[in-house]
Amino acid sequence: KQEVTQIPAALSVPEGENLVLNCSFTDSAIYNLQWFRQDPGKGLTSLLLIQSSQREQTSGRLNASLDKSSGRSTLYIAASQPGDSATYLCAVRPDRGSTLGRLYFGRGTQLTVWP
């Protein structure tokens, strides 16, 4: 069974720091990996999608890498801002079997960026 782990569970940093959020998964048979952001009580906003054949994706100050063989992904946030404060979730999509179509989520990293 696919398990997704995110480290750290929480992170509190001053504005301007460069951050690294980690995600690991146990089964490398994935279609893709998606990073989401969730503000308190709200839905999920997709940040980056990395296909299994890709190594990284970039969007603005965000960069996500994927090492499928080792079951790891990293979300890098450059020059953090208070508006980046949210919970960041990593999710993988299996590419086979009865679990096809569903996402497996980590528990998230709760990020606080203070001015």
Add this chain to the structure above:
Amino acid sequence: EAGVTQSPTHLIKTRGQQVTLRCSPISGHTSVYWYQQALGLGLQFLLWYDEGEERNRGNFPPRFSGRQFPNYSSELNVNALELEDSALYLCASSVDLLVRNYGYTFGSGTRLTVV
């Protein structure tokens, strides 16, 4: 382009009652997914509908059910509500499963409180 829309946004029900939640996917998306996010438990997969059929189901009792209509919108029904059903219910949509380079888009959710 309109995103995934869910209704209602908030709902308060009494234990034992029944509830119906609604979701409209992004235009052109044929798959709809339902997730439950209870406090402290992370995102739990409930149901996946594609082309009007249930394709996969998470580990939830039969009182959780749903359907997908010809216009691809979906309903989630929960019978005999229990206090632990209190959660944020999130709907997501995506295009055909074989389109690998497409992720999931989530709605803003329905906050269900059972008293």
